[in-house]
Structures are given as C-alpha cells and as structure tokens.
Amino acid sequence: MNQATSGRSRSATLRKWRKYLADERAEAAVYRDLAGRRHGEEREILLALADAEGRHEAHWLELLGDDIGKPRRGDIRTRALGFLARRFGSIFVLALAQRAEGRSPYARDDDATGAMAADEQIHEEVVRGLAARGRNRLSGTFRAAVFGANDGLVSNLALIMGIGASGVSSSIVLMTGVAGLLAGALSMGAGEFVSVRSQRELLAASSPNPEAKHAIGHLDVDANELALVYRARGLAPDAAEARAAEALAEVSRIDHVSSVEDGGEDHEVVGTAIGAALSSFCFFASGAIIPVIPYLFGLSGPAAVVVAAGLVGIALLITGAIVGLLSGGSPGGRALRQLIIGFGAAAATYLLGLLFGANVH
Template sequence: MTSTGPDAAPCKAGPTSAQVRRWRRHLAEERMEARTYRALAENRTGEEREVLLALAEAERRHEEHWLALLGERALPAPRPSLSVLLGATLARLFGTIFVLAMAQRSEQRTSYDIDDDATAQMAADEHIHGEVVRALTARSRQALAGTFRAAVFGANDGLVSNLALVLGVAATGMDPHLVLATGVAGLLAGALSMAAGEWVSVISQRELLDASIPDPEAHRSVTHLDVDANELALVFRARGESAEEARAHADAVFERVMGPATTESGALAVRAALGDGGAAGRGAADEIGTPWRAASSSFLFFAAGALVPLLPWLAGLSGPVAIAVAAALVGVALLVTGGIVGVLSGQSPLPRALRQLAIGYGAALVTYLLGLAFGVSAA
C-alpha cells in the first residue's frame, strides 16, 4: 500500500492524471452510496435503520480518505459514472429491493483490493458491507420469491415461445393475418397453460409443507406417555438426533412436564420441543406465495411477453421486415429481463442478460429454420 490513511501523501512527484481520475470516481461512488443508505434509512425504523445509518457513516469515512488525497482537485464535485446513474434510476423505478440489490452488487465489486491508494481497512469494509446488505436484502427477496419467479418465468416464456411460434409459421410464407391469428392463439394458450401450471405447482408445494408441519396438538399427548418406554425420543431420532441425544432431549422434556413446574410451563416446554407448526410453516408458505397470485402473475406476464413478437404484425408489417422487427423487440426485452434478474440476485446483470438473449434466439432460430424447410417443401 502506498497510502495507509487520509494524511499519507500519494507520492513525492504528485499524483498522475490517471490517479486523480480514479480518486474522483471513487469519491463520487462513495457519496452516491452514502446518499442511498441515508435515503433508505428514512423509510426504516429500529435496528434496520441503525444498520443503514452505520453503513452511510462508513461510506462517509471512505469519502474523507479520497477528499484528503484529492485536496483542491476534489472540485468541482465529480459526477457518478453513467452506469451508476442508470442503476440509481432503475432503483427508484423498481423500489427498495432493487436499491438494496444494486447496493449489494456495488459493494461486492469493489476495486479497493487492487487499488494501492485505498487502505486495507477500506477494502475489508466494502466486503463486509456486501454481507450486511445481503442480509438486509434477504427478507425482501424471500417475500418476492414466489410471485417474482412466476412473473419472470411467465414473461420469458411468453417472449421466447411466441417468437419461436410466429417466426416458424412466418418462415413458411403464411399469410400475415394467419401469422397474427396463430400468434394470438399461442398467447392465449400459453398464458392459460402457465397460469394453470403455476396454480397447481404452488398449491401442491403448500400442501406438501402442510403435511410436514408438526401437529399443533401433539404436545397434549406427552403427559400420558410411558416415561420408561419414552416414545418421545423416537420423535427426536426421526428428526436426526442420535439415540443418546434423543433420549437426553426427551428426558429433559419429561422433567419439565412431570416436575414441580406449572402445567403451563410444561406445555410450553413440549411445544418448544415438538414445534407448534405456526411461524415456521407460515413463513415457508409466505415465501412460496399464494396460488392465485402466482397464477395471475404468470398469466399476465406471459401474455405481456407473448404480445411483444406480435407487435410488427399488429402494426401491419409482413415478411422479412416483420420478422426482423419482432426479433429485435424480443431481443431487447430478453436483455432487460435477464439484466433485472441478475441485479436482483446480486450478480452482474450483463452475463444473465446475454444468457437470456442466447436462449431465446436459439429457440427462435430452430423453429425459423424448420419453417423455412416446410415452406420450401410445400412450394
């Protein structure tokens, strides 16, 4: 490290222009992150608010480091990069979950590890900040998981399947009105199928969860068990404890139930040991989402996605022009949806966007080539 604190001189000959540009970029990013955390804290209370304000304070300390190195070169105030500004705009559009996801991504991709002008403490701070934001984001991601999964799968399936369908039939030389009719039929059939599939999937998952939740009335039977046979130990063994651990666990429960403690205290002990099927079961079910919400999300987003490749024919285009425009529109939509998924998962958006594009275009190319082959045969 050539600098270990704000007061350290960068070098005797003065900083290079490349160093100054890098320091100004770091300064702009630290200020943007601090503003983001403070803005989030305004809408939070309790411990979460304190955590966000502590993150903002840490970014302020980093800001002071770059200000000390820059001196008068810190003016005029540097502007964040275009990508940072774009991310902030998307964050405002998509809400808190997107803000936190963008913040997590920013903290994780820190370049302080390889920047000789950043201190080791600053680099460590950024890595830990990434974990802090990951924890803050986890609850929002869980609440979003069921509906978001259905929405993303629905939109992408609509984009890819209907593009493949209309390109396949258009390549045969079919009349534009028939291409459009085929696309509309594909939109409705696919949307209904996706909605039905999501409803069945979610309701089945919730039923499986319900079957795995402990019986809330099971604790009432414990006081009537044979203490010597100790059937309660079998419950704990079935849950993964060794025979010795299960026996000791069961003995401790019996001691609470049969001892001088109150009946209420014993009941609470048994409930804690067996589980009452309450919070855990509800939390898992909430993470999956409701079947009707998942079904409606799938229907609407599939329909929206499937409508995109039909737009050229709805606008009166036909032939190769319509095919090219449809492919371009779907390509943009796939890049956007793939990038959003990447950001919300705390990962780099570009690889996910390109992956979505490659998958979508690959499927459409196959059906287009098949359409050409059938069209030539029919001719």
C-alpha cells in the same frame, strides 16, 4: 522535472482521494435512503452500513486535510443507486449495491487501510444477505413472472416465424399468434397454480402439528415418547433424550415440538399458488403479444418478421438483465444468454417452416 512530476503525482493522488470521499458519502446516503423505507432489523443493519461508510469518509478527510477542495459527486453508478433508493427502495437497489460493494478498489490501494478493505468485503456479504431476504419474499411469483414472460416471447415468436415461413397469409399468422398467446397463457397459469399448490401442500405435510405441544405435559416420563419425535427428526438417541428431558422440564415456556425443525423451505419462499398463476398468465401474455404487434398493425412478410424479431430481442435483453441484477450476476451476460437462446429457438422453427412450406408448394 522531478518537481513537476512530483506535482502531477500529488495532484492525481488528491483527485483519487476526493473521488473516494465523494463515493463514500454517496454510498452512505444510499444506505440511509434505503433505511428510510425499511423498519426493524433491516433498518438497523442499513444504518449501521451507513455509519461504516462514514468512518471511511473520515479516513479520506484526514488524508486530504486542507486539500479537500470543492465537494464532488459520487460516480454515476452510486448516484443512480441513490436515485433508485429514494424512489423505489426495492430489491433491485440492494442487488446493485451488492455489485457496487464487490467492486471496491481498497484491497489494491495502499492509501486505504486493511480494515477498510475488509469492511467492504463484509459489506458485500451483508448486502447480499439483505438482498437474499427480498429475493426469497418474491421468488415464487417472480420465478413465474420471468419464466412466463420468456416463454411467451420465445414460444410465440417461434410459432409466428415458423407459420409465416411456410408461406401462409398474414391473417392466418395473426390468428395463430393470438391463439398461441391464449393457449400458452392459460396453460402456464394452470400449470403454475398446480405446481405451487402442490409444493405448499407437501411442505404443510412436513410441518409439525401445532396441537402436539398440548400433549407434552401428559407424556409418560418413563417412556418419554417425545424423544421419539426428536429422533424421527434427525437427532441421535442420546441428544434426543436430553432434548426431550429439557422440553418436559420447561413445557410451560417453549413450544419444543416446533423448535425441532432443522430448517427447510419456508412457505414464503414458495409463494402463493394464485399469485404465481396470475403472474405466469399475465407475463406470458405480455411476452407473447410482442411478436404479434407487427401483424396487428398490418405488416406482413419479411418486414413483419424483422420487426417482431427486433421487438422480442429488446424484450429478451431487458428480462435477461433484470434476472442478472436480481441474482447478483452480470446483467450483460444474462441478457446476451437470453437473447441467444430465444433467437436460437426461433431460428430453428423458422427453418422448419421454410422446409415444410417448400414441401407443400
């Protein structure tokens, strides 16, 4: 009995090790596939992550010895990551990889070393940093796109349901939906253009004048106006004097005025005004057209409302899941949140439409 139990335990342990081995190989392949679509520092970082997964692979190979068995495939999440990495290599893959690294079981498994568990924790932070770069590159336009799509979905569904509940004809509901689509898309596009353009102008006003560097060599060394520049940007008087002296001594090599910057938001993070406006317009329109579809195909009454709500519900779940993936959060939780908020707004407007419709009649 004990031998049988021991045999089953050994068999389960070997299966677990083989699974870990397959997962490590699959994760290394994901990082290599992503590296193939990157260049420079990001490529080097991804290849280093693949090498680290290779060290973990060697650990499980050593434990398995002659019991390695037939090669296994990694779990479905890792295989899906590999599929996406080979075809897209996008920020979505890095966001998913970040979540995958955070689910590592090594910290709770005595068969894994402490170094391996620590590696997986650090890998999550490395991938988080790479994903953050991608998020920063698309944040301005993506923000406009997500907000535009959700506003279009929710506002036009609420508008159509509110008007439809008042008892008007389907043709009026359709015209109202189309008018809401155009008005909302134009308003969103114009508002986003002004918002992003204003933000970029504010950032530009806070940036140092590139021509100021040419004045450094002509400064009065005794008065040293350059120290005032550093003090105005947050350095203490003594530190400002020291930095200014260093700048004057090395004026031919370094652009010291621009190096005083202590961070701040990069223009790349804000995005372009035209890109944000176009994204906002297009995505609002793409969202707002969805609740209109049933009426375009001739449906009316409760049937049209149910179909419109169903289509919008699916779209809200998708956009919520995408936001969850990109933010590193739970796709399911974000999707459910989007659905509840959207349907809550639409239900409130529908009830108002019923109330006004009853009063009119």
